[in-house]
Amino acid sequence: MTTTGLQAIKFDKENITLEILDQLLLPYSTTYIPIESINDAFEAIKSMKVRGAPAIAIVGVFSVVVDTHRYLNSKEESLRDKSIQDLISSIDYLITSRPTAVNLSNALNDIKSILTKSYKAQTLVNKSVLNDIYDYSVALYEDDLSNNFKLGDNGLNYITETLKSQNFKGPFSIMTICNTGSLATSGHGTALGIIRTVHEKLSKSCGQDFWLDHVYPLETRPYNQGAKLTTFELDYEKIPFTLICDNMASSLISSLAKEKVVKNLSAPVKFIIVGADRIVENGDTANKIGTFQLSVIANAFNHAFQDESKKIKFIVAAPRTTIDLKTKTGDDIIIEERPPNELTTLKGPILSNNSIGDKVTVGISTPNISVWNPSFDVTPHNLIDSIVTEELPVHTKNPKGEFDLSSN
Ligand code: MRU
Numbered sequence: 001m002t003t004t005g006l007q008a009i010k011f012d013k014e015n016i017t018l019e020i021l022d023q024l025l026l027p028y029s030t031t032y033i034p035i036e037s038i039n040d041a042f043e044a045i046k047s048m049k050v051r052g053a054p055a056i057a058i059v060g061v062f063s064v065v066v067d068t069h070r071y072l073n074s075k076e077e078s079l080r081d082k083s084i085q086d087l088i089s090s091i092d093y094l095i096t097s098r099p100t101a102v103n104l105s106n107a108l109n110d111i112k113s114i115l116t117k118s119y120k121a122q123t124l125v126n127k128s129v130l131n132d133i134y135d136y137s138v139a140l141y142e143d144d145l146s147n148n149f150k151l152g153d154n155g156l157n158y159i160t161e162t163l164k165s166q167n168f169k170g171p172f173s174i175m176t177i178c179n180t181g182s183l184a185t186s187g188h189g190t191a192l193g194i195i196r197t198v199h200e201k202l203s204k205s206c207g208q209d210f211w212l213d214h215v216y217p218l219e220t221r222p223y224n225q226g227a228k229l230t231t232f233e234l235d236y237e238k239i240p241f242t243l244i245c246d247n248m249a250s251s252l253i254s255s256l257a258k259e260k261v262v263k264n265l266s267a268p269v270k271f272i273i274v275g276a277d278r279i280v281e282n283g284d285t286a287n288k289i290g291t292f293q294l295s296v297i298a299n300a301f302n303h304a305f306q307d308e309s310k311k312i313k314f315i316v317a318a319p320r321t322t323i324d325l326k327t328k329t330g331d332d333i334i335i336e337e338r339p340p341n342e343l344t345t346l347k348g349p350i351l352s353n354n355s356i357g358d359k360v361t362v363g364i365s366t367p368n369i370s371v372w373n374p375s376f377d378v379t380p381h382n383l384i385d386s387i388v389t390e391e392l393p394v395h396t397k398n399p400k401g402e403f404d405l406s407s408n
Pocket of ligand 1: 051053054170178225360
């Protein structure tokens with residue numbers, strides 16, 4: 001399966017090389033940079049050149065492949081004598097680059113178990129080790145891509161069934177946060193993958209009583225993945241959208257629900273679709289900071305709406321690899337805290353006279369102040385309506401309000 005959308009990760013299977021789209025330069029420049037080692041991957045993940053839970057995992061495993069290939073082909077004596085134990089230590093270091101996203105640790109732990117099951121700790125890294133890591137990594141990449149398309153179809157069916165059961169008619173809108181598209185995965189995307197599929201299959205001409213009219217991506221402070229990356233993808237795909245700041249969500253939902261016209265648009269927000277960095281056993285979900293407040297907003301509106309057809313569904317979309325059944329509740333999820341300068345400064349190119357100039361950093365707060373910058377928050381399962389993966393059925397809660405994510 002191939003993707004026609006933007007490609008965040010380019011892995012050359014013949015020459016065993018890896019390049020990633022430097023997401024720090026988007027949307028002004030599409031520049032690919034080489035990843036030649038585990039250290040390169042650590043730096044790229046930590047500095048957000050690549051981000052998004054599935055994409056991080058794929059870059060992580062491919063970096064182990066290119067690192068091992070480079071080591072085996074190196075003529076330098078200093079690079080000789082790497083044992084399985086040495087490789088495992090480098091993998092453990094790589095796991096620490098983004099602690100909240102479970103996909104990275106799951107995938108790298110899988111590689112570690114392949115290594116420990118097949119080789120002794122002191123065995124020197126050899127061609128057969130490379131083949132084993134290569135096979136696992138290519139399969140992970142290809143599975144992620146095909147799973148995203150299945151996830152998109154499952155989301156489309158869930159949305160169609162929901163609207164039919166609510167007897168909803170007419171145009172509707174979808175709200176989303178962060179970036180969960182081709183740039184955050186092997187291609188197509190998760191939450192944005194559903195939006196892509198719905199845009200393609202549930203258009204005004206599709207013959208249904210309802211259709212997707214508009215998408216509202218949130219800016220996603222403080223790192224602005226929504227403003228920089230999701231708008232870039234929606235624009236690229238020609239999906240109609242309007243960017244809003246995170247603190248405009250309630251106001252927009254309310255105006256549209258009251259049938260007010262907002263910038264010539266009036267289709268109500270019927271779905272809030274978000275990605276996930278870790279979904280634990282009870283369904284509590286870690287995702288980009290700001291996700292939790294969207295679920296609270298949806299819940300508050302749903303309590304006020306008398307009419308079933310007005311209700312908003314809060315959907316989490318993620319591949320099964322994001323489900324972490326070893327962690328019982330959201331209280332046990334480690335939330336990554338990022339540096340204060342992500343709040344106190346903004347980086348971007350100087351724009352003047354329609355030209356894109358040098359990238360600069362500008363201050364936007366009082367210098368040297370106390371800052372709290374958690375990168376993720378946890379949405380409790382009681383505020384989530386459904387969890388859509390590549391498998392069926394879509395997870396919804398039982399009458400006691402519980403998800404059963406153990407298997408499909
Ligand atoms: O900090 P980021 O940009 O890696 O955060 C990404 C998100 O929160 C995404 O919504 C999540 O990883 C799912 S990506 C398909």
